[in-house]
Amino acid sequence: MEGRPQRSADRAGAGAGASADVGAGAGWEAFLFWPACLEGSAGVGARPGEVREGVGMHREHDIQTSPAAGGGPARRTGAGHPSEAAQQPTSPPTPPAARPSVVGDVRPEARPGARPDGRAVRIGVGGPVGSGKTALVAALCRALAGTLRLAVVTNDIYTTEDADFLRAAGVLDPARIRAIETGCCPHTAIRDDISANLDAVEDLEADFGPLDLVLVESGGDNLTATFSYGLVDRQIFVIDVAGGDKVPRKGGPGVTNSDLLVINKTDLAPLVGADLDVMARDAERLRHDRPVLFTSLTAQPGAAEVANWVLGVLAAAHAAPAPHGPPRPSDHLAAQTAAPGRLS
């Protein structure tokens, strides 16, 4: 870690001088005023447990993609595209949900700590094995790659499986996806020694900067695994319904303190006997005002509500006053120290 500020300072010029080849990042703020489009693309109105007709379960490589290489406009595919939705047979009306799919205040503007400088906002995506982290990263790429200058870092223990999947899915220019093989428990690489991840993030910023957003996906770990705020500005913790409705009340720092808790695979609730109301109530009790979003990334592969949350994080970062000089990794550490209630 000693050498990192120097490394970053060296790279800052390169990153700033590199051409913004994506060309799609300008005007992402306009996306904030496009909720209806997002909603149409992903079925935001769907409630926990709801599986939209005509949107089947997918295997990993069945995920529909947008060819966002080079940052071209995202092409929403499948049932989510508004124009395609109009052509589809009308589904029977869905019964009103017992409660909204959102718990708590999802406005990140209400929360401190987003980056005020010009470098990319970094958002970590963590959670237990198989909960849907890669599916969520794919969904966010699908929703945002046409609008934001985006890059992704994945972590696996022994393979590059998640990066390979994202590249094969075509959700982002493959060169913008970097894989880290941690060779050890994933939490060590996102919390204890973050140097490999910081290297990957900084390499991406040097190669493709300026970037708006870097998503860092952790390898699957357990309920204690969280990111250091020296690595990310915000973190999303993904759990899934298949583990049973007890999972939120088991707590742990990811469940209780993450900036956003995503409870995924709501489509499986009836199959495993999970009560989504119990999960919502327990999560709300443990997290107080911290937001929770329920998703089914098979039924709603655009993850529109999560994408909107991400855009809110960027808007907050954009609105914050810029400090003088190039960004440094140590800025993260300062922000971590300054932000009350942060995870360590």
Ligand SMILES: Nc1nc2c(ncn2[C@@H]2O[C@H](COP(=O)(O)OP(=O)(O)OP(=O)(O)O)[C@@H](O)[C@H]2O)c(=O)[nH]1
């Ligand atoms: N039924 C259902 N399956 C899902 C959903 N989201 C993801 N999956 C599936 O769950 C499996 C695991 O998803 P991933 O996105 O790879 O999970 P992960 O958390 O990245 O897994 P690791 O990286 O191994 O920790 C895949 O087969 C996905 O297709 C969902 O909302 N519903």
